[in-house]
Amino acid sequence: MNVHHIPGTMSLDPNMPADLPLSIVRGLSGVHYAFYLDKEIMDAIMTEEGTIVGSANIPVDN
Amino acid sequence: MKREAVICIIKSHFRPPPEPTVVLMSGECKIIGEEVFPWTRKDYEARDDVVWMFDGFVLFPKIPVIGGEHFVMPPVSFPELNESNGCLDVVSCSPAPSCDAMIREYAGLPVDTKLASIIVAFNRVKGFDASIPGEGSVKEHSLARSHLRRLS
Known part of the structure; x- marks a missing residue:
């Protein structure tokens, strides 16, 4: 696993102790990375999701 | 996702979702189509009230x-996180491909089409100690790291 560290709440460092929910998720089969998302990226995701259009130009609500 | 905490999972494979991850809804919020998994396909094959839109998606023409229609990616349950491990109101979803790319860029992860992401959001049980015994809390670890940085 690669090690990356983003300042703030978002850390991919496997050596940094996770809390219980994060450690459970990291232990699931098939999971390569698991990390908390901070507000900055969540705001960007919410904005981007609002622009998504599905097949036949049908709006998508995610 | 209006929850206290949001975890992003980047995974190669994962257990099947417990319920459809995409449905087609009418303007009156009635389900007029839904995703079909290989293991739920038999439930639809014998029905005469469905039309196959794609291989993995049926419509309910009756x-x-x-009021029009729109795709909805409904919140999907995530049973691994629950009250026993300090989590409430747990929901998950798959972000759009463009959001998946944004998350990876933000996190400094390489683009890898073999991996996909899931977002899990939840509220925390009040008073629940989610730190792992013997490992110290994340806060303690961060304090120790800043202390070491100051010393070095």
Whole structure:
């Protein structure tokens, strides 16, 4: 696993102790990375999701 | 996702979702189509009230479409996180491909089409100690790291 560290709440460092929910998720089969998302990226995701259009130009609500 | 905490999972494979991850809804919020998994396909094959839109998606043409239609990626349950491990109101979803790319860029992860992401959001049980015994809390670890940085 690669090690990356983003300042703030978002850390991919496997050596940094996770809390219980994060450690459970990291232990699931098939999971390569698991990390908390901070507000900055969540705001960007919410904005981007609002622009998504599905097949036949049908709006998508995610 | 209006929850206290949001975890992003980047995974190669994962257990099947417990319920459809995409449905087609009418303007009256009635389900007029839904995703079909290989293991639920048999439930639909014998029905005469469905039309196959794609290989993995059926429409329910007998339900009237009033007020247009829109795809909905409904919140999907995530049973691994629950009250026993300090989590409440747990929901998950798959972000759009463009959001998946944004997350990876933000996190400094390489683009890898073999991996996909899931977002899990939850509220925390009040008073629940989610730190792992013997490992110290994340806060303690961060304090120790800043202390070491100051010393070095």
